[in-house]
Amino acid sequence: MESMYGEELEMVRETARAFLRRRVEPRLSELENGTDERFWHDAAEAGLLGVAIPEDEGGAGADPLALCVISEELGRSPAGATLGSCLNADMCTMFLIANGADAQKQAWFPGIVSGDVIxxxxxxxxxxxxxxxxxxxxxxxxxxxxxxxxxxxxxxxxxxxxxxxxxxxxxxxxxxxxxxxxxxxxxxxxxxxxxxxxxxxxxxxxxxxxxxxxxxxxxxxxxxxxEGMKMFLPVIALDRLQICARSLGAAEAAFRMTLEHTRNRKIFDQRLVDFQNTQFVLADMETDISLGRALMRDAISKFRAGTLSDADSSILKIFMPEMEFRVLDKCVQLWGGAGWMDEMTISRMFTAARVQRIYAGATELQKALLARRYMNADLEII
Ligand SMILES: Cc1cc2nc3c(=O)[nH]c(=O)nc-3n(C[C@H](O)[C@H](O)[C@H](O)COP(=O)(O)OP(=O)(O)OC[C@H]3O[C@@H](n4cnc5c(N)ncnc54)[C@H](O)[C@@H]3O)c2cc1C
CATH class of the missing domain: 2.40.110.10 (Butyryl-CoA Dehydrogenase, subunit A, domain 2)
Structure with a gap:
């Protein structure tokens, strides 16, 4: 399938994926106690901090959508549920890039890129x-x-x-x-x-x-x-996108893990996947994820074209975390008791999915924002 992000950002994805697999997943138990200097310096070495800082100011000058790709990989990795939003704080850099005075940028950009400034x-x-x-x-x-x-x-x-x-x-x-x-x-x-x-x-x-x-x-x-709030508004759309990208990554990864599990697990002398109920549940999940992917693809292309409306990003923020949660809930059910054990990745992912519906504008807040428009009789909605 053609990438919704394009070739350059797919390279960022490879980097993020390799960083998570090689530098983070092997030390997940250490990171249970929080991130450490090594983590931040490894992320810096991989080029995952201050990604959107322009090259002439010491950064990689990447497309800000790189933050979404990194977030999607966080959702996909077993490390994501442990790390939480720590890497997503690179979103803060967007405020400094867009509004910082030269002296502020010079004071902070080097440390952000090197991993010395969290x-x-x-x-x-x-x-x-x-x-x-x-x-x-x-x-x-x-x-x-x-x-x-x-x-x-x-x-x-x-x-x-x-x-x-x-x-x-x-x-x-x-x-x-x-x-x-x-x-x-x-x-x-x-x-x-x-x-x-x-x-x-x-x-x-x-x-x-x-x-x-x-x-x-x-x-x-x-x-x-x-101007604090005024500065916030342009960044909100990107922030919602990156959270939704994480939902997509997590839902896809959980679906794959669960499909594999149902092929291996035997109960009542047959594989779990052989039950029609299991097949239908899997089909529901696949349908939900496909819708999410299509919505995400549409949002990314609108964001690039500068046509992503507030309503578009609210709809996305409503759908994606709710979709992720529906999928994770179904996955846990198919894993049975194992799905509830904290040492299992699927259990961790389920817990992580719960917060996605709350932060960066809870689902209900997004609905209220959409609904404000319904009182306007001249509004063309669909
Ligand atoms: C893990 C985590 C990390 C976070 N990181 C940060 C961070 O780095 N920086 C930061 O500033 N904040 C952060 N937050 C805070 C987060 O943005 C808030 O939790 C979120 O905005 C919701 O605010 P609240 O918790 O006060 O809930 P409330 O505002 O009290 O809302 C409670 C509930 O009310 C409902 N609700 C909300 N609005 C409406 C509405 N208009 N109509 C009807 N119902 C509604 C929703 O169900 C909502 O969940 C983080 C939160 C979490 C859980």
Whole structure:
């Protein structure tokens, strides 16, 4: 089948696949305790960090869709459920590429590419997840500094990151338009962090971060005051795409593993695959995955053409993680008790699939975004 990404990105896929197989999968039990320097340096050596940084600024200058290909491979690999979203934090680099001042880029790009600077995006707070514009963290100007106060939660790479992209209100009277983005070095005084135990993604480093009168120089503001949300919007489409690519990779891999399992497993003197129920369940899964692949292909081509609408990306974010979850749920059922054992890849993948429906805009939020348009009588939907 012709690649939806093209030849150049298929080479990125080969690199990501080789990195996961050779450098990560053999040391999965070590990574259960979190990523380490070796992991980040290996990822850097493979060229998987800061992939979209232009060549003349020290990066590989890859098409940003490389992030989707890497994410798809994370979904496909048995390592994905352990690593979680740690590599996907390269999405943060897109903010710096698009909005960074020269000095900011020069300060951070080399470390991002070398794996010495781990990044995290700190937007979500305990009282504001889906309703991101209601954040309470503030950044108050004090001479040539901003003073940040507040707490962020559920932040991927939060505990180990060196560079935090922090969204804070510079104008508390406004919602999205009162938000600004700051590059905050994690070793700034008055930052504390807490690792949160999670259902999955043991190396995802999901954390709370507390800012207690944290002073950052004005030069650390990314873009203009009040433009935090505006900077977010162009990146959201790519972020949704990469999460959906992960769903596709995971669903395809789980289907293959499960088909193989049903061919090998014998019960009641026949193979599991010989039962018609099994065949129908497999056929349902294959149909679901094929639909997902077609939707993904359409979205990638629209993204390239600059015609991917907000509605298109909401539809994709609704369908793909829900499809992944349906498939994984059916797979676990066909694996029987083994499918529920935490040491089994299929069990890990099932748990990993659960979160895909929640972060980066939960399914219900996407439905609400789509539905906003239904009240407009002039809207041509289909
Ligand atoms: C593993 C993991 C990693 C994460 N990484 C990051 C990160 O790196 N940086 C970061 O900033 N955040 C991160 N998040 C946070 C994530 O983006 C939020 O969890 C997500 O936005 C949902 O917000 P919430 O958890 O506050 O749920 P809530 O906003 O409380 O929503 C709860 C539920 O309400 C429903 N709902 C939502 N909107 C609507 C609606 N409009 N109508 C009806 N029902 C609705 C949905 O079912 C939703 O799941 C991460 C979360 C997880 C679990």
């Amino acid at each position: 990044q995290c995006m700190a937007l979500t707070e305990a009282e504001s997840g889906s309703d991101a514009a209601s954040i309470r963290t503030t950044a108050k100007r004090d001479g040539d500094h901003y003073v940040i106060n507040g707490a962020k939660t559920f932040i991927s790479n939060g505990f180990k990151s060196h560079l935090m992209y922090v969204l804070a209100k510079t104008d508390t009277s406004k919602r999205g338009r009162g938000m600004s983005m700051f590059l905050v070095p994690a070793d700034s005084p008055q930052i504390t962090r807490r690792l949160i135990p999670t259902m999955g993604f043991p190396a995802g480093d999901t954390s709370e971060i507390f800012f207690d009168d944290v002073r950052v120089p004005v030069e650390n503001r990314l873009g203009e005051e009040g």
